[in-house]
Amino acid sequence: xxVNIIVCAKQVPDPEGPPSSFEVNEAERRVxxxxxxxxxxxxxxxxxxAAIRIKESSGAFITLLSLGRSLxxxxxxxxxxxxxxxxxxVEGDAFDPSGLDASATASLLxxxxxxxxxxxxxxxxxxxxxxxxxxxxxxxAAILGLPAVTLxxxxxxxxxxxxxxxxxxxxxxxxxxxxxxxxxxxxxVGDLRYPSLQAIKAAKALPxxxxxxxxxxxxxxxxxxxxxxxxxxPSRERNCKLVEADTPEEAGRKLALTLRQDKVI
Amino acid sequence: MERSGxxxxxxxxxxxxxxxxxSLELMGLGRELAxxxxxxxxxxxxxxxxxxxxxxxxxxxxxxxxxxDHPSLGAYNPDLxxxxxxxxxxSSPPRALLAGHTSLGQDLLPRLAFSLDCGLVTDCVxxxxxxxxxxxxxxxxxxxxxxxxxxxxxxxMATVRARVGEVPAPSATPxxxxxxxxxxxxxxxxxxxxxxIEDRECPxxxxxxxVSGGRGMGGEEGFSQLRELASLLGGAVGASRPPVDSxxxxxxxxxxxxxxxxxxxxxxAVAISGSTQHLSGMSEAGKIVAINKDPDAYxxxxxxxxxxxxxxxxxxxxxxxxxxxxxD
Numbered sequence: 001x002x003v004n005i006i007v008c009a010k011q012v013p014d015p016e017g018p019p020s021s022f023e024v025n026e027a028e029r030r031v032x033x034x035x036x037x038x039x040x041x042x043x044x045x046x047x048x049x050a051a052i053r054i055k056e057s058s059g060a061f062i063t064l065l066s067l068g069r070s071l072x073x074x075x076x077x078x079x080x081x082x083x084x085x086x087x088x089x090v091e092g093d094a095f096d097p098s099g100l101d102a103s104a105t106a107s108l109l110x111x112x113x114x115x116x117x118x119x120x121x122x123x124x125x126x127x128x129x130x131x132x133x134x135x136x137x138x139x140x141a142a143i144l145g146l147p148a149v150t151l152x153x154x155x156x157x158x159x160x161x162x163x164x165x166x167x168x169x170x171x172x173x174x175x176x177x178x179x180x181x182x183x184x185x186x187x188x189v190g191d192l193r194y195p196s197l198q199a200i201k202a203a204k205a206l207p208x209x210x211x212x213x214x215x216x217x218x219x220x221x222x223x224x225x226x227x228x229x230x231x232x233x234p235s236r237e238r239n240c241k242l243v244e245a246d247t248p249e250e251a252g253r254k255l256a257l258t259l260r261q262d263k264v265i
Numbered sequence: 266m267e268r269s270g271x272x273x274x275x276x277x278x279x280x281x282x283x284x285x286x287x288s289l290e291l292m293g294l295g296r297e298l299a300x301x302x303x304x305x306x307x308x309x310x311x312x313x314x315x316x317x318x319x320x321x322x323x324x325x326x327x328x329x330x331x332x333x334d335h336p337s338l339g340a341y342n343p344d345l346x347x348x349x350x351x352x353x354x355x356s357s358p359p360r361a362l363l364a365g366h367t368s369l370g371q372d373l374l375p376r377l378a379f380s381l382d383c384g385l386v387t388d389c390v391x392x393x394x395x396x397x398x399x400x401x402x403x404x405x406x407x408x409x410x411x412x413x414x415x416x417x418x419x420x421x422m423a424t425v426r427a428r429v430g431e432v433p434a435p436s437a438t439p440x441x442x443x444x445x446x447x448x449x450x451x452x453x454x455x456x457x458x459x460x461x462i463e464d465r466e467c468p469x470x471x472x473x474x475x476v477s478g479g480r481g482m483g484g485e486e487g488f489s490q491l492r493e494l495a496s497l498l499g500g501a502v503g504a505s506r507p508p509v510d511s512x513x514x515x516x517x518x519x520x521x522x523x524x525x526x527x528x529x530x531x532x533x534a535v536a537i538s539g540s541t542q543h544l545s546g547m548s549e550a551g552k553i554v555a556i557n558k559d560p561d562a563y564x565x566x567x568x569x570x571x572x573x574x575x576x577x578x579x580x581x582x583x584x585x586x587x588x589x590x591x592x593d
Contacts, residue, residue: 015406016541016542018563019409019544022406132387132403133386133387134375138372142376147453150372169468171459173457173459175456176455177455225417225418227417228412231410232413234408234411238566240555240568240569242570248582249578249579249581251572251574252572252580252584255583255586256582258570259554259587264531265498
């Protein structure tokens with residue numbers, strides 16, 4: 001049974017960038033990325049990989065959906081080329097992530113999904129690498145009235161149902177839900193495959209819809225349920241007391257004694 | 266905006282029908298908020314056969330314990346848990362609902378928040394009352410920034426990291442435990458089975474000491490030395506992402522933004538360079554100790570103690586010296 005899958009993918013500043021690449025602007029309450037490129041949120045890449053595996057095993061039409069202020073077309077193209085069939089981009093100043101919270105984002109995505117048409121399965125990453133909140137997937141499911149399973153490490157479609165291996169802190173569980181459904185995907189699914197150059201070329205011809213705020217018909221102002229009142233740069237750095245000795249073995253010993261002395265242990 | 270309502274804590278049970286330690290910590294935090302706002306503190310516990318845990322919670326300072334005890338709530342099914350507690354939240358909306366940033370909290374609170382259209386702040390490392398408002402502090406951008414947030418709705422919800430709140434001293438005079446009737450709709454989600462991989466005698470998130478290994482461990486063997494040290498210190502073993510990706514350590518061990526977030530009293534980082542992704546999972550630890558052969562490794566910048574050297578030479582003598590000086 002071939003299914004229609006929508007994968008929600010957010011563009012974020014590369015979370016692997018060094019701490020110095022995240023400039024905290026306290027006055028504007030926003031983080032300004034310095035010298036790091038936008039990437040697809042890693043967990044959303046995992047979600048796309050999960051979708052491609054379903055496509056390989058039982059057939060699927062995959063639409064990649066992304067929402068933001070100004071989306072990098074190169075990043076979208078590479079993701080689509082990994083195995084999606086179409087894309088929808090929802091773009092505009094009103095969609096700058098720093099002005100949206102999870103409720104507003106979920107409402108906008110829900111409106112976009114209704115424009116895409118009937119779908120069987122929505123896959124989202126478990127959380128975004130910038131906000132780290134882990135809310136949009138479940139918010140979307142609530143708005144669309146869909147059953148939702150979080151933290152998938154494996155997603156299969158079997159007989160009109162979705163079967164999910166879900167990550168638990170001490171193991172895993174298997175959960176099933178009727179389609180249509182929403183699943184949030186965890187890193188354990190595995191990395192998104194790299195597209196070939198040929199696939200990237202071919203992906204340029206795949207259908208792409210670009211919507212602006214006026215097309216969506218949802219005004220995100222007034223949809224926020226959480227407000228950021230301040231943003232600060234954390235003081236993560238500490239004064240490191242380096243324990244030195246003539247040999248590494250002696251340094252290990254001395255470290256133990258220092259920790260005992262300072263009553264750390 | 267005029268806001269009313271009490272502070273409510275959603276408690277969980279740990280092994281052996283005891284309240285989870287995160288829930289006891291939230292009793293301390295909840296009491297601070299209730300006192301700060303001049304309101305009362307309720308704790309809600311859901312499950313099957315949770316009588317002992319409910320009575321135990323009643324000793325940690327709440328004004329009431331609401332017990333939703335029903336056979337259908339034995340194992341976590343979000344559909345059943347959500348419906349069970351929703352009625353309670355609708356009939357008397359709290360000013361705030363706090364839960365742990367645990368597997369259950371992360372899954373259930375968003376469902377409740379979106380059902381009731383409430384603002385929810387997840388993964389809090391601080392919660393405080395200021396000017397009559399509840400402010401939530403949480404790391405964003407992988408811990409490269411700290412956001413102070415508030416809900417714009419009458420009820421605020423939050424999930425709070427382990428070891429943020431302080432467990433209050435138990436009282437000899439427990440409060441009342443009030444049973445609440447449980448609705449049991451037919452769930453849409455069906456739990457087909459569970460497989461337990463990790464021994465939860467000492468859960469990583471709750472361990473007072475965490476000993477973690479990184480890429481420089483070079484293989485599985487090194488982790489047995491980390492386990493030896495962890496067990497000597499009554500702690501748990503963690504790992505950064507590379508050892509997990511390489512299969513040297515189970516995924517349940519991973520500390521970082523894509524794994525578990527820990528805040529132990531002591532974190533020992535062995536052969537870990539200190540990527541942003543790993544730091545986000547442990548930078549709230551009380552004391553951080555690093556052993557790494559690269560003197561320029563970023564981990565030394567965020568550590569309190571460090572040894573520059575090969576762990577293969579440093580660690581055995583470190584562990585041996587700790588064992589020799591162990592206090593009884």
